[in-house]
Amino acid sequence: MSMANDDNTPSLSQMSSNIFGDLLDSIIVDVSSECHRIARLGLDRNLEEEEEELRLSTQARARVADPSNNGETNTKSVVDIFGQTPPAVASEIFECMNCGRSTVAGRFAPHLEKCMGKVRKARLKATRSSTASQNRYSRESPVSTYSPYSSSNRIANGGTPVSGEDYRDGSFEEL
């Protein structure tokens, strides 16, 4: 910053610095005026409740992360609150409503897929597009229009199913 001249007029850099200062002050007053209005009219929501929720979440995460606390054990081997110990694969047996055969609950879905003859159709349909399913629901819910588990994704990265038989070689029987 250069020194002021001998007369009382401020230097160029001083003037520009003053202008900048005025602009900055003006912006600060804009913001404080808005905040003042919001606070006075009670529009600033329930900050205490929000902060309390944040605090509780933070506390919860700390407690859960603490290994000395009772962590969640693998619930599959644990007794549920009713005193039952359901097996890993659901063992209930009922009749398939499509073909009438007795099926085990835990294997019902793969059975039904074969039994309804859906497999080939489902795979073929999937390669065509996943946008079909997107469009189908976009009219109902314009803000949720994607399909993260589209089968095309699955085929593209060649992922194997989590469990169960693999039908990709097409060597299954249609009922």
Place this chain on the structure above:
Amino acid sequence: MNHHRNNQILLQTCPHLSDFKSKHGTKPFRVLQKCLRVKPLGRAEIRRDPNELRRCISCTTTESSSSTRLRFLACVACAAVSCNSHAAGHAESRESGHEIAVDVDRAELYCCVCRDQVYDREFDGSVVLAQAESSTLGVPNTKNPIESPRKRRRVEYRPWSSDPREQVLMTRGSSPLQSGDGYPWGLRGLNNLGNTCFMNSVLQALLHTPPIRNYFLSDRHNRYVCELKKANNNNTHNNNVVLVNGCNNNQSVRLCLACDMDAMFSAVYSGDRTPYSPAKLLYSWWQHAANLASYEQQDAHEFFISMLDGIHEKVDKDRGKPQSQGNGDCCIAHKVFSGILRSDVTCTACGYTSTTYDPCVDISLDLDPNYGSSTKTSSTKSHHTFNGETADRPQSTLMGCLERFTRPERLGSAEKFFCQQCQIRQESLKQMSLKKLPLVLCFHIKRFEHSNTRKMPMSRKVDRYLQFPFSLDMSSYISSSILRGRFGNRIFAFGGDEKDISPSELPSNFELFALVTHSGKLEAGHYVTYLRLDNQWYKCDDAWITQVNENIVRAAQAYMMFYVQKTLYYKVSENLTTS
């Protein structure tokens, strides 16, 4: 000093302002209104001559260049302009009547004696009208097209409690419904039928969605007398079924997802605690959503949308005429989940705003895209700070997502919008808000990212933690609040605010009752639902129901969150009558 009851503004003005108004009425404000100048999308200011220079009558020349002068205040009585340092002096130097001034750059009232900004309804009203006129939009609360024709008259909520005589009658004639094992009704595991945890997780949430639960348990859809199934039985061809070779020829097609839900409700609320197999529902759903029917892991959110669609379609067919989903009269699914989104697109050149309304059954939110690139988890770091913010990485929160969802977004120059007023394509701002909140709000967090490169579409899951509250206040995100913010938070009835809403009836307070979480990778993950019943949290992991501490829930990775309007959320009463 000022009270606020959620959306209602109760204003206490300073005594000088009330004095001034009682003496002069609103005439001075109307005079000011003529000098209001508004730029589209800009601030309202008071200016008589477009080129006038602001000058304080009391400042000397040396003071003019100092920066203690922050505001120019024009006296409402005599229009003399003073800076904030000299404003009080002006009020004192004249006899009474010069206490109120207006900040000319911001159109805000100022009391020179209290030395503080003050607020007035009539003045604000004038400013809003001036702002509206500048964009020739007309008055902001124009009759909105989604005006519910039968606007229900609100009745003041009065809690009821029995008098001694009634209490005697009740205890003598009834016994409280207590489940045999002391656990809440409707708590029952769901068997995994083979990669169906995506379905089980959503079903658990629906089983405990208060209005849906009440609907089915009140026998509003009786599967034994369902008209739709009877109609289907008469059809030889049902185009919803994709079957090969008539596998299904030993029974006629009975396809009604609501009937299957009814059966499930009956089973789950029966008191039997052995895990239930929703096999029939799976079968019906696969017929409804043929393209999703395959034995592989699906997305829970997609299933949710599909189920609502299925319930809607099945019920709607019966009526024969298409119903608007916005008012939720078509089916229970929409009555419960359907809200209305408002989208405003504003021309940045002239301020003209075009508004559209769309129904929605849920809200899908993006996680903050600009999150830090650090790969460290922050779970251990965050407990050092009070509100979960670390120095470099603020926590992702649901309210943060909602703020981003409702913030004005500048549409790029590639997406210029045709402005009706300018008659050319202009750059514009888009802003979303919630016109009507549903009874039950479902939030869906977009944790699955897709990138579509030509060679191989890649997908990955975003595991980042998202903070969410158990009690949620949506009042900042509704259309009236967003509109008000756009007009400088002036006191004005935006969007048809009802001023006489008593606090207990406000529909913008919600309580969390179900949380669907996803763990694991995109292809090989697992869904679990946490339910809040009688203020106790239960973990529903397919067939395994366990009780968990609320900390587990707060720390969980949220995928779908179900909130119900507080007025519909029953709290456990402490004093259950004992026989």
